[in-house]
Amino acid sequence: MNELALTLLEAFHAGDSAAIDRIHQQLPQVKYGARAEAAAFPLTLSEAQTVIARENGAQSWGEMRLRFKLQDRDYGDALEQFKGLVHAKDAGKLDALLTAQPALKSTLDDPHFWFGSTALIIVKEHIDVVDVLLKHGADINARSQWWAGDFHILEVTSTQAARQLIERGAQITVHAAAEQGWLDWLEDAVAQDPSIVNQRGGDGKTPLHYARDPAVMDWLLERGADPEARDLDHASTPLQWMLGERNLDAAREFVKRGAQVDIFAAVMLGEQALVAGALAAHPEAIRARVNQPGYDLAPPADGSHQYVYTFNAAGLSPHQAALEFEHTDIFAGLIERSPPDVQLLAYCAAGDREAAEGVAAADPQIVPQLPESDRRQLIHAAWTAKADVVDLMAALGFDLHIRDDDLMTPLHAAAFHGFADVIRVLLAADDDPPLDWRNGYGGTPLGTCMYGRRHSWRADGDFPASMQLLVEAGSEVKAEWLPTGDAAVDAVLRAGIAAGGEA
Numbered sequence: 001m002n003e004l005a006l007t008l009l010e011a012f013h014a015g016d017s018a019a020i021d022r023i024h025q026q027l028p029q030v031k032y033g034a035r036a037e038a039a040a041f042p043l044t045l046s047e048a049q050t051v052i053a054r055e056n057g058a059q060s061w062g063e064m065r066l067r068f069k070l071q072d073r074d075y076g077d078a079l080e081q082f083k084g085l086v087h088a089k090d091a092g093k094l095d096a097l098l099t100a101q102p103a104l105k106s107t108l109d110d111p112h113f114w115f116g117s118t119a120l121i122i123v124k125e126h127i128d129v130v131d132v133l134l135k136h137g138a139d140i141n142a143r144s145q146w147w148a149g150d151f152h153i154l155e156v157t158s159t160q161a162a163r164q165l166i167e168r169g170a171q172i173t174v175h176a177a178a179e180q181g182w183l184d185w186l187e188d189a190v191a192q193d194p195s196i197v198n199q200r201g202g203d204g205k206t207p208l209h210y211a212r213d214p215a216v217m218d219w220l221l222e223r224g225a226d227p228e229a230r231d232l233d234h235a236s237t238p239l240q241w242m243l244g245e246r247n248l249d250a251a252r253e254f255v256k257r258g259a260q261v262d263i264f265a266a267v268m269l270g271e272q273a274l275v276a277g278a279l280a281a282h283p284e285a286i287r288a289r290v291n292q293p294g295y296d297l298a299p300p301a302d303g304s305h306q307y308v309y310t311f312n313a314a315g316l317s318p319h320q321a322a323l324e325f326e327h328t329d330i331f332a333g334l335i336e337r338s339p340p341d342v343q344l345l346a347y348c349a350a351g352d353r354e355a356a357e358g359v360a361a362a363d364p365q366i367v368p369q370l371p372e373s374d375r376r377q378l379i380h381a382a383w384t385a386k387a388d389v390v391d392l393m394a395a396l397g398f399d400l401h402i403r404d405d406d407l408m409t410p411l412h413a414a415a416f417h418g419f420a421d422v423i424r425v426l427l428a429a430d431d432d433p434p435l436d437w438r439n440g441y442g443g444t445p446l447g448t449c450m451y452g453r454r455h456s457w458r459a460d461g462d463f464p465a466s467m468q469l470l471v472e473a474g475s476e477v478k479a480e481w482l483p484t485g486d487a488a489v490d491a492v493l494r495a496g497i498a499a500g501g502e503a
Contacts, residue, residue, distance in 0.1 A: 001052070001065070009048040015039075026054040028147065028302030029232060032293070050147045062111045062145020069110070078104055083112055086119045091128040098136040108133060109142040116145035124153050125161045130168065140169045144202065148233035148303070151202030152176065155210070174199055178207035181216050190223060197225045203303070204232025209241050214253045227259045235299050236306035243268050244306035262297035263288055264307055267321045267330050275318075275330060279337065286338055290316045292373060312457070315373070315380050319346035341366055345377055348396070351388045360396050367397045375402050382410035385460060387421040390414075394429035401430075407440040408448075415445040415470065416452035418461025423469045435475045446475035453489070464488035471496035 011019035024030060024038035027047055031038075041047075049061035058064035075082075078101040085094040098104055113122050120138050123129040134140060143150035154162050154176035162180060166172065174196045177185045189196055197220050198206050208225045211217045221227065228237055236244065239259040242251040251269065255261055263285035266274035279285055288295035291305040291314040298305050308314045311324060319338070322331040331350070335343055340359050344366060347356035360366055367375075378398045381389040390410065394400060403409055411434055414422035423445075427433055436444055443451060449470060453463045467489060471477060477496035484490055 005048040060147035108138040111145040149204040175201035179210035233303035235301035383413040415449035418463040420465035
């Protein structure tokens with residue numbers, strides 16, 4: 001496999017047009033920019049490996065290597081049992097399994113888990129499980145295998161767990177030291193290698209991305225740490241990472257130290273002066289949306305910009321950020337600076353029917369002339385349980401069948417989280433709801449609801465009620481879904497089958 005990456009690397013540096021196209025299409029660091037920028041990228045072997053992996057349907061080189069390993073070595077059902085017990089953090093059953101299935105020891109350090117994580121990284125806060133894995137031969141310093149940068153077990157770890165892991169042989173990294181505030185260790189390490197202050201770690205973050213303590217921030221900055229460095233997976237600065245974690249105190253410390261303040265940071269921090277400064281520097285920011293082209297300070301990223309995780313959704317405007325943080329004065333100030341189409345979307349987001357209808361009445365063509373990225377705000381409203389906003393946008397004539405990049409309609413979005421109130425509004429407003437439309441993963445709205453019942457991260461959905469609405473509207477039910485283990489859901493599905501809705 002490595003020969004393929006080496007061949008690609010050599011062809012790219014030789015200026016081969018096809019190689020440049022492959023890099024532009026697949027490499028996360030350049031695929032959102034122009035081809036000329038991709039052609040000038042200082043490609044390394046590891047990045048060529050990422051391209052090969054992406055071309056073969058894997059997220060990372062480590063994931064692709066693991067696939068080949070599993071083709072050559074069959075662990076049978078034992079591997080799935082192992083992964084399930086790791087997720088369950090069940091030390092006793094895991095010990096018994098590894099004792100009974102010694103072949104599993106050869107895969108303990110493989111990237112079987114999210115973001116290429118090892119089993120030890122998954123259980124690092126559960127020392128009894130850590131001890132079981134170490135007993136059976138796991139390497140406590142084996143890193144994850146992720147395209148943007150490998151995580152060490154001590155990164156993103158509680159102080160108590162970190163100290164227990166060090167006692168068991170975990171080696172301190174510059175990122176862990178920055179996170180924990182271990183300045184003595186940092187002093188010794190930088191004396192040996194001054195470049196570590198900008199060293200990339202997990203997700204391609206630098207030590208400054210991990211710093212929460214102002215003293216650590218100052219120590220790193222004084223030694224040349226770059227306050228505007230963007231991690232590789234989320235294209236976000238240290239300031240933006242702190243806001244992504246809603247750590248406003250640490251974010252303000254970065255601002256005090258001169259970090260560039262984008263419009264979303266200014267809004268979240270709730271300071272009119274910062275908002276004015278962000279708009280003066282970048283007037284186009286009044287139209288900015290998180291993780292969408294057009295505003296380079298919160299750009300699209302392979303793993304989504306860090307602000308996506310702040311709000312659990314992509315595509316937010318500064319106005320929506322102000323609403324989320326309940327900064328009504330900031331919202332009003334943004335409205336004053338906004339053109340009518342931006343005002344319309346902001347009023348919709350606020351659920352202000354009178355103001356939104358006033359803007360639409362002044363220009364009857366304003367909704368159909370909105371760009372697709374703005375019309376997709378209906379999907380965002382459905383995704384975030386804003387039934388009143390969905391109702392308002394439907395009344396204004398927004399396209400109820402619009403799709404996002406994953407081919408999700410508003411109905412799919414609401415179904416994924418089980419937002420029955422939103423589904424009810426969408427069905428009532430639509431004479432021909434897209435009940436049989438499939439998203440990019442092959443799911444109808446009802447199928448998406450079934451999947452979301454297991455995988456949604458929201459706790460406010462009502463899946464039985466959502467499924468009932470979709471079944472009563474005419475959705476086809478798959479008999480293979482039964483039983484689900486939920487009596488209320490099973491009753492809805494059986495009723496659908498009895499009524500002739502079985503697929």
